[in-house]
């Protein structure tokens with residue numbers, strides 16, 4: 001029971017928590033697909049979300065964040081600029097326009113992104129996409145031919161793109177991945193988690209010939225948040241260059257890249273940053289690595305200083321800081337969408353209140369999952385760490401063998417959106433900017449029903465096979 005005499009797992013309690021939520025108004029800034037829209041197969045006329053709107057339970061911001069309304073407004077304003085100004089949109093400021101000129105759009109974006117990743121604006125470049133940026137960072141900072149250290153350490157369960165980046169960078173230098181690629185595997189058969197101590201022990205083992213460490217801030221499958229400052233400090237003390245892939249961490253947990261002395265990082269903006277599918281990414285390069293001419297960096301004209309960029313004299317005059325890594329002029333459509341979504345972060349008061357709600361709402365979801373009498377804990381396991389300091393907004397639920405397809409279908413039938421990672425995990429992410437305690441409550445109820453259906457289906461299968469195995473646990 002709570003202070004109001006409500007059961008903590010009741011719908012009324014969820015309503016009370018939503019009423020007390022200081023970020024509850026921010027949900028209005030987002031377009032949440034309705035249940036009917038998710039079932040329709042035709043393109044809606046417009047984003048008319050307000051009439052008769054019965055929102056779906058969307059807990060999938062770890063995969064693709066929902067659109068802020070402001071994105072549509074700012075894109076229309078961008079279109080009005082382009083259509084009324086043509087090429088002058090590059091440098092002509094318009095009165096009453098909230099948009100930067102196209103020439104300044106990337107700087108504006110890095111200014112807005114810097115507090116979210118804990119960096120100086122000069123250490124942030126908004127450019128390209130995550131995988132491309134990892135390659136660009138490695139092309140600059142993985143130089144086995146120069147320093148003789150050839151190994152790159154990553155986790156064995158790294159996101160495939162990260163794995164491919166490391167593997168092909170090694171091959172690109174005519175080295176052999178079986179010798180130069182060190183994968184950290186979970187030491188235990190029963191858990192996918194990697195403790196900090198274990199990671200440090202692998203770093204120690206390979207320290208003398210390791211050039212670079214690439215880890216995710218948050219592991220995509222388990223939702224584990226790594227101890228970025230401790231791992232960075234240890235690896236750097238051994239002469240290893242440290243890159244973090246922040247795909248699942250940016251906009252999700254507080255990050256202090258500058259103060260944590262991280263060498264470099266890259267991220268995407270379509271998950272918790274809500275800038276849209278395939279949105280422009282970003283990278284961080286610590287200020288100690290990006291001053292002046294820099295021999296390792298691949299260059300393009302947009303990395304040149306604005307003052308000399310248009311001189312057309314084939315002299316690369318790099319912007320000091322991360323922006324010197326920029327190659328092409330960025331898509332303004334893309335950057336406008338990102339800047340609009342970053343405006344919503346500012347409206348919410350930045351990462352501190354967002355994280356505060358995230359910790360609470362994720363703990364609430366976990367409590368409902370662990371405490372619900374409507375389903376049996378033997379049917380799934382929460383594989384995300386229990387401690388709030390070791391996770392963001394995502395809980396990964398590992399289901400009993402053979403349950404995944406049925407559970408996903410039943411959730412979808414109930415207009416509950418989560419995502420799956422085969423063979424047996426569903427990921428549930430209460431994104432604090434737009435999710436409610438009510439969403440978590442509704443998910444848990446639907447999940448219980450979905451498990452019931454999965455159990456019945458399994459029992460039917462076992463009966464047909466003449467075994468009784470499942471009965472012991474249900």
Ligand SMILES: Cc1ncc(COP(=O)(O)O)c(C=O)c1O
Nearest residue numbers: 129130131159161162220247268
């Ligand atoms: C951890 C991680 N790394 C890399 C990627 C690939 O990102 P992109 O397709 O934007 O390069 C993703 C995509 O979700 C990811 O989650």
